[in-house]
Amino acid sequence: MKKILVVLPNNLGDVIMTLPVLEALKKKNKDHQISFFVEDGFEGGLVNYKFCDDIIRFKRKEIRDKIRSDSWENGIGLLKELVQKLKDENFEQIINLSQIGYISHFVSLLNGKKIIGQNFLSQGNHCIRDSWSAYLYAIPFGRYYNSLHVTDIYKRIANVSNVPSSDTGITIEDKEKEQIRKYIESKRKNDDSSIAIFHPGAAYDSKRWPVEHFISLGRRIIEDGYTIFVTGDIAERNLAERLKHELGENCVVASGELTFRESIVLIDFSEFCVTSDTAIMHAAASLSKKVFALFGPTNPVETGPYYSGNLIFSGRCNKRPCFCTDCKSKLCMKSISPQTVYSYIKETPDSNPSCDIYQTTFQNGVYELLTINENGDPYYSRTGAMITRKSLEADTSVDTLSEEYRELYENSVFFIRSVMKMKEHLYSYIAGNSSTEIQQFESVKKSLQASGGINEFWNAILNIRLNSVPLLNPLNAIRESIIACDSTIAQIETALSK
Template structure:
């Protein structure tokens, strides 16, 4: 670890940057809690993606949010000046860069932020404090890797978990929306998230169909399918294979509404995905399904940070988990059987 100074003094304004997917951004918010613990009067600005903005808005301790859209965009030169105008001459004492991106490194350097901490890759010479990026090894949780970065400025913390709050108004609004779709609010609600950002994370559609059939045969509950608009067809295919009524809300909810739905759900069954992390941060019950066996891709690094979660993961000795065309036909995911998950619901009394 380069440069191990004493704890920084007189930190009044902090810029935290994490500009990628929902789960990654949410797991980065633990840094906000650590900064507030050590600098309770500090003004914290969080730069994030437009995709994750509404999640950051629900995080206590953040004073200002700005949008830097780096996700899926390799040519960010046209965006650089706009970012610069948002952070230059604002008096930031500290910038914390939680996803390595040369354009983010460059803009905080050009903005003249005195202390700039991040991981030792992608133009790290623009940083004042840095550590080796060993996150791909997956020896600890992503949230702890984020906290470890603060050791470069004399802050050593661990054990923080993301926390989100949902107001009573937001809960009532989502209940109203469910009622409009004839969801019986007197019954318990199971939210099922069959999609994920990568095909390597997706439990087979047929397994979801079988699991939902078993659950509806044994419990008088509502099953609500959630997902993005791109996942509507996947959810629609699932509903068409079921005899009993389920509700397809894929593409029908914005992220704020999804957060509200998860806050009132009795159980979420999901692949490794953003909604899984949101539900964990809300303190709700979760069954999380993980594939992939490559180091740094499994639940040891990316699992839900919640005591109310049950994780299913059956990794094999594979080494190509970043390939969308799995040479082993996703046997790690297929090995997790619907009956196993149903038994976990029963044994742990998740719907009692």
């Protein structure tokens, strides 16, 4: 049996966002075994998933701790055993969705017949060859020019974007449901009350909605007859305890009492979930639950709840999405008022909302945000995003009549001409072996770093290709750099084609 390995070990939410990718891979390759390489403890969303044949758990912390200890040889031994085990699987294809550097080294040891995503070359440098992985890596440098959700990009990296996905998400077994049913019965004071999930924690503080806002919303929800279960890990229990103290017996502290997997099962009993950009948000969406997602420093375009009909409340800030982990003001999250969120829970929308509001939807199988109310800055340029997408999907429709398009077109043409100058210097070096030509090449390359707008995205694509060129053989490196320039020019020309 042929085997495919998907690698994404490092994040609970990211793992859940790959479920549609696994489904599409299995549907496209029915006779293949689909395996998933994930860090031990992060597999909660994968357990029992029918489109994943094998979960390979990476005991990273155990291996790391042994390597750092006096028994470091045992740690090296564990790592060697893992590598050998995976090499023996003879994977037909390894799809590395991780952007962590050491994972690039790791997948390169596995002798996969084909590696997609970042890997480490024997010549001594990281390498990204496929265009959609390069697109993914370019997004942080030109976010304003991307409209695709991470899941939809993952699908394109895995070459399954044309395989339709169903509503099948996280799989929960009956015995798991029975266990949590008993837990609910032991905690809920009113057996007839519906359940709402509040998740006040987040990976870092600036992503958190103020506890006072959760309390204010919670009072309204409880008055409507709900029991609120507050989820989170043990480190977030103090937040849950504060909500419990303010909201009383109809607020249940599940934080620290349930594992992530058990929290997923709890969500399946709920009517809706209120959370910021968290793994719980992705789990609730995967279970087709109504999600009221609170976004501040992160980007709902890229990592919003991947299910149709969910609502996103986005704080207004001219720096969004800033991805700041230590914001002092937290203005964006504070600006999302409990009254606005409550009005949408009750389906009586606030006539003067405190924040921007979007609804998740799908157009031709691709996740999109439908604007309900937007007074803040948009997350992306629709014209610009369609141009960058067209660079890899030539049939993408672009409005070529707008003033914005003309500006983006002219900037992109300037970028092409600059890359052509870079090529000329490389050809001149081959002809005359003059180091001055390399200096001129680097000068043009450096000047492109200062270019703004859509050229930030194109520049990221170019540099990803150039950085993937092995340098041990200088003349071959020059030739491959010319190919990298040609590939980038061709990609931009496709984007600008009528």
